[in-house]
Amino acid sequence: MVRLDGTFFHRDCLEVAPDLVGKVICRRLPDGTILQERIAETEAYRGTEDLACHASKGRTPRTELLYRESGVIYVYLCYGMHWLMNVITGEPEQPQGVLIRAGEVHSGPAKLTRYLQIDRSFNGGSFVTHPDLWIADDGFRPALRTDVRVGIDYAGEYWKNRPWRWIADKG
DNA sequence: TTAGTGATATCC
């Protein structure tokens, strides 16, 4: 198991998102327990022109993290009760990131963060340096398939139909 | 299909 470093995340989100599927997300709890789960699904959000990307709404305190350096952890609350976790990718000042959409065991972005006990306290940290949250490569390379992104009907026909969701193929 | 929940942005 090798922890992913800055060079892994320092690429376009359209490269990082498929590469993240099959990687192992690791979380050390306060009592020392280490949780691990393989990533089964990711989505890419790319730039201000991508109407599904939060940065398309403008640069605000909330979206500021998208402009930070790759590897930064972006966690936000959705529908008042669900924490969603992203990793920032690409060049600083170019807002883009990858949503960790599901694990092998816990399907659904909010189920995964609930299992891993991730909340806003991780927002602004980094997958490269955080002592209790990181992503590792154990050499496994799953077969992938793609699909459109979920829950972005508001983004218009073009962006809604980008095949920017990557899913580990079963079997 | 719908309720539940609260941060965020936008409009007074």
Added chain:
DNA sequence: GATATCACTAAA
């Protein structure tokens, strides 16, 4: 200060 919106989930 008020309101509308939202990268979701569970129950029915």
